[in-house]
Amino acid sequence: MTEIKHHAYLFDATRCIDCRACMVACSVENNIEMDKTRIWVAGLGVTGEFPNLQRGTMVYHCMHCEHPDCMSACPVGAYTKAEDGPVIYNPDLCIGCRYCMNACPFGVPHFDYDKGLIEGAFIDKCTFCPQRIYNGQEPACVETCPTDALEYGERDELIAKAHARIAAHPDRYINHVYGEHENGGTSYLILSHVPFKDLGLPELPEEPINEVSETVMEMTIPFALSWGAVLTAVTVGVAAYDNKKKAAEEKKAEESK
Amino acid sequence: MKLNITLPKYLRIGLLPSILLALMGIAFVVAMMRYAFGIGAISDLSYAYPWGFWISFDLFTGVVISSGGFLMAGTVYILRIKEFEPLLRPSVLTAFLGYMMVAIALLVDLGQPLRIWYMMIHWNGTSVLLEIGICVMLYLTVLAIEFAPVVLEGVKLQKWAHLIHKFIMPFVILGVVLSTLHQSSLGSLLLIQPTKLHPLWWTSILPILFFTSAISVGISMIILESSLSSRYFQRGLETHLLAKLAKALPITLGVYLVIKFVDLAVAGDLHYLFTSGIMSVLFWAEIVIGVITPMIWFSIKKNRESASGLLTGAVITLLGLILNRFNVSWFGVKHPDPLTYIPTFMGNVDYFPTFPEVAVSIGIFSAGIMAFGLAAKYFPVFEAEHETEEAHQPAHGFQSVPTPGDD
Numbered sequence: 112m113t114e115i116k117h118h119a120y121l122f123d124a125t126r127c128i129d130c131r132a133c134m135v136a137c138s139v140e141n142n143i144e145m146d147k148t149r150i151w152v153a154g155l156g157v158t159g160e161f162p163n164l165q166r167g168t169m170v171y172h173c174m175h176c177e178h179p180d181c182m183s184a185c186p187v188g189a190y191t192k193a194e195d196g197p198v199i200y201n202p203d204l205c206i207g208c209r210y211c212m213n214a215c216p217f218g219v220p221h222f223d224y225d226k227g228l229i230e231g232a233f234i235d236k237c238t239f240c241p242q243r244i245y246n247g248q249e250p251a252c253v254e255t256c257p258t259d260a261l262e263y264g265e266r267d268e269l270i271a272k273a274h275a276r277i278a279a280h281p282d283r284y285i286n287h288v289y290g291e292h293e294n295g296g297t298s299y300l301i302l303s304h305v306p307f308k309d310l311g312l313p314e315l316p317e318e319p320i321n322e323v324s325e326t327v328m329e330m331t332i333p334f335a336l337s338w339g340a341v342l343t344a345v346t347v348g349v350a351a352y353d354n355k356k357k358a359a360e361e362k363k364a365e366e367s368k
Numbered sequence: 369m370k371l372n373i374t375l376p377k378y379l380r381i382g383l384l385p386s387i388l389l390a391l392m393g394i395a396f397v398v399a400m401m402r403y404a405f406g407i408g409a410i411s412d413l414s415y416a417y418p419w420g421f422w423i424s425f426d427l428f429t430g431v432v433i434s435s436g437g438f439l440m441a442g443t444v445y446i447l448r449i450k451e452f453e454p455l456l457r458p459s460v461l462t463a464f465l466g467y468m469m470v471a472i473a474l475l476v477d478l479g480q481p482l483r484i485w486y487m488m489i490h491w492n493g494t495s496v497l498l499e500i501g502i503c504v505m506l507y508l509t510v511l512a513i514e515f516a517p518v519v520l521e522g523v524k525l526q527k528w529a530h531l532i533h534k535f536i537m538p539f540v541i542l543g544v545v546l547s548t549l550h551q552s553s554l555g556s557l558l559l560i561q562p563t564k565l566h567p568l569w570w571t572s573i574l575p576i577l578f579f580t581s582a583i584s585v586g587i588s589m590i591i592l593e594s595s596l597s598s599r600y601f602q603r604g605l606e607t608h609l610l611a612k613l614a615k616a617l618p619i620t621l622g623v624y625l626v627i628k629f630v631d632l633a634v635a636g637d638l639h640y641l642f643t644s645g646i647m648s649v650l651f652w653a654e655i656v657i658g659v660i661t662p663m664i665w666f667s668i669k670k671n672r673e674s675a676s677g678l679l680t681g682a683v684i685t686l687l688g689l690i691l692n693r694f695n696v697s698w699f700g701v702k703h704p705d706p707l708t709y710i711p712t713f714m715g716n717v718d719y720f721p722t723f724p725e726v727a728v729s730i731g732i733f734s735a736g737i738m739a740f741g742l743a744a745k746y747f748p749v750f751e752a753e754h755e756t757e758e759a760h761q762p763a764h765g766f767q768s769v770p771t772p773g774d775d
Contacts, residue, residue: 184560186501188492206486207479210497212418214560221415222479224408232406232479313563323572324559325494331553335545342541346446353448 118196118244119266119298120172120253121273124310125283126260127168129154133252133261140240140251147221149173149237150252158305167303169310170261172252173198173219173237174290175298178319181236184214189234196266196298197239207232216294216313216320266298273302295319384600385741388734395731398724399476407479410724420698421721425729426473428693430466431504431554432578433686435586436593437463437511438547445540454606455590455613457518457749462593464511465736465743467504473732496556503550510543522747552579558696566700567637568644568651573627574696580624584662585689587613587620591682593740595675600741603750611672614681618663621685625659650695658688 129152137148155167179198182190189204190211200220211220211234223232240250244263248254253263262269273288289307290297293315303310381389402410413420440459443449475481487501513532520529555578562570571577591610598605632638642648662685671677698719743749 180560182492183494184497185492186495186498187486187490188495204486204490205480206483207481208477208497209418209479210495210557212415213564216561216563218416222418223406224411224413225406226479227406228403228481230406234479315563320562321494321560323562324496324556327556327559327572327575328494328496328499331499331549335549338548339541339545342442342446342544346537346541349446349448 115244115265116195117266117298118239119175119264119269119300120250121262121264121269121300122170122172122302123260123262123276124167124169124301124303124305126258127152127170128258128260129168130257132255132257133170136251136255137237140243141238143235147235149221149235153311155305155309155311158309165305167305167309169312170252171217171219171311172299173239174217174294175237175239176294176319177297178295178321180214180216180294180319180321181211181220183319183321183325184210186210197241198236199238199241200234200236202233205233207234209234214321216315266300269300273300276302292317385738388738391727391734392731392738395728395734398727398731401724402476402728407477410722410728412719412722412725414719416702417719420719421725422473422477422729424694424698426477426732427470428554428697429690430470430473431551432582432585432689432693433589434463434466434470435547435551435582436590437466437514437586438544439583439586440590441514441540442544445537446544452609452613454750455594455609457515458593458597458744459586459590460511460514461518461740461743461749462589464508464515465739467508467511468739469732469736470504471508472735473729476728476732496553496559500550500553500557503546503553507543507546507550510539510546513539514543518743518747518749548579551582552576554578555696561701564702565696566640566644566647567635568632568640568647569696569700571631571635573631577624577628577631580620580627581658581689581692584617584620584624584685587617588662588682588685588689591678592686595679595682597740597744597750598675601744601750605675607673607675607678610678614666614672614678617666617681617685621659621663625655625663628655647700650691650699654688654692654695656688658685658690658692661688 131152133150134145134148134152137143137150138145141149143149149172151171153169153171155169157164157166159165175196175198177192179190179192181200182188182192182198186208187204187206189201191199191201193199207222209220209222212218212222220234220236222234223230226232240248243250243254249263253261256262262272264272270288270291273291277284277286277288283304285303285306287307289301289303289312290299295318301307301310301312308314398410407413411420411422436459440452440456443452444456471484475484478484487498488505492498514536517529517532517536520526520532552575555574555576558565558570558574559572590613594606594610597603632641640648641651644651662681665671665677665681665684668677671681
């Protein structure tokens with residue numbers, strides 16, 4: 112197996128049969144309860160007008176963004192973005208503020224709402240199965256998928272594959288690979304036959320959405336220093352004016368004596 | 369037969385303190401349940417709504433109503449407008465207690481409360497929440513230093529109080545800088561949610577809007593807290609000072625109003641004002657109650673110069689501007705209206721705070737009121753009054769139940 116430089120997934124909604132084997136595989140592989148799996152499958156029901164009816168099924172998964180918003184938001188830096196793709200969460204640093212859940216436009220990070228102080232309440236999300244991918248195996252969800260709706264590989268190759276598939280069957284797909292550019296690019300790419308909005312995916316710009324807050328954060332320290340300088344200058348100025356006025360008044364009072 | 373139970377004097381507490389203590393007790397029990405069984409056991413928070421009432425009320429509202437502290441410190445120390453000095457100490461105390469309440473509430477809300485100090489050593493420079501955390505921690509320290517002279521005077525350590533007073537200026541400046549930063553950063557906190565927050569509220573200038581409205585909230589809080597404590601402790605009300613403050617409100621609110629609407633117009637979001645159903649209603653409610661009504665109310669001289677006029681106006685302003693904080697941090701988040709986000713795969717997509725959740729916040733708030741009362745009773749918080757009004761009635765707030773032995 113060739114070395115993968117940028118790990119990624121490709122999900123093809125037209126191939127998904129809603130069997131949910133990926134959820135079971137994820138649960139077994141990572142030893143997590145079924146209601147807390149790191150992957151969710153949602154049958155979106157029948158859409159369209161008769162006779163052009165369609166069924167959609169969506170597999171929700173950590174998007175492993177190229178510019179992760181969870182990582183940008185986390186105050187203590189519990190998230191890291193590996194150079195080869197995965198977005199990794201480190202429970203040893205997590206303070207449980209849940210800002211990452213707010214920040215993630217896909218609603219991926221999950222929180223242990225049922226854990227008290229002793230067990231410890233943490234965030235959970237897809238790890239990209241490092242125990243498998245770094246040993247030449249596919250992630251558990253991909254390996255178990257019976258219809259190849261989920262595929263795994265080199266990001267660039269998967270994007271090329273997705274476009275080739277659209278070109279081969281332009282009638283079957285919407286001409287767009289979700290995740291190629293969304294939010295600055297993601298490592299979970301999606302092909303669909305129904306509008307992406309119907310799959311519950313947010314409409315995102317090509318620039319990462321954390322750009323605005325990161326720009327504001329960059330301005331913080333220069334702003335704090337200059338605002339502090341202005342306030343100091345005002346303080347000194349007002350004090351000087353005040354003292355002068357007081358001295359003048361005292362002088363006046365003395366003179367009038 | 370008349371039942372005659374006499375309690376020792378230190379056990380006699382009035383009605384208000386007893387209610388406050390009961391509310392604190394309920395909150396304590398709920399908090400213990402949360403620590404034992406998890407946040408989900410007592411709240412309606414979910415994957416779709418990781419932040420709810422606690423963040424909207426304790427963090428967003430708690431911080432903004434504490435903004436009077438830096439306003440008064442800046443006015444009295446930096447601008448040297450000494451006539452406002454009687455309002456300084458109560459404002460600093462309110463701010464200190466406000467931030468203490470924020471910190472305590474976060475200890476309930478955080479998943480790992482024992483790790484709250486990690487913010488001091490593990491820094492992620494791109495996180496707005498980190499900035500807020502550090503600012504709040506530092507500002508609490510600054511407020512403690514600003515308030516320390518009052519406590520020291522209370523325990524008759526005038527020398528030490530004097531020493532702190534001598535070196536207070538750097539701390540005052542630091543306090544104003546920190547306040548400016550985190551009051552605005554609370555707005556920046558939502559910048560990362562353009563897909564979740566309704567476009568009526570999401571704008572890249574949220575930090576500026578938050579800071580501008582915080583000034584109006586601070587002024588209203590000073591008016592409210594002076595009015596209430598003057599009633600409770602039966603002391604004189606600085607109506608002439610409050611009237612001067614109230615005069616500033618139409619200006620600060622007007623600036624806020626202009627920025628808000630110009631921004632909406634520039635962003636091309638004006639059509640949402642009438643097309644977003646309940647969101648439009650909430651938006652107009654906050655603008656009409658919190659901005660337009662107070663602007664008119666405080667422009668009328670009669671309202672500014674009567675105690676009840678001041679109080680009414682301040683309460684209206686606070687209600688409207690606090691509604692703004694709730695809108696931004698809760699009501700306006702993840703609405704189904706203009707479909708920018710549909711969390712179809714989330715189980716619980718509706719959020720409504722549970723009783724225990726609200727009880728925690730109410731309990732912590734009660735503790736704040738209690739602490740204010742105790743501090744006002746035992747320390748010279750309203751000290752400037754004592755100097756100007758010699759014939760001032762002794763405060764007897766916390767033993768307000770008259771007993772036969774007292775006469």
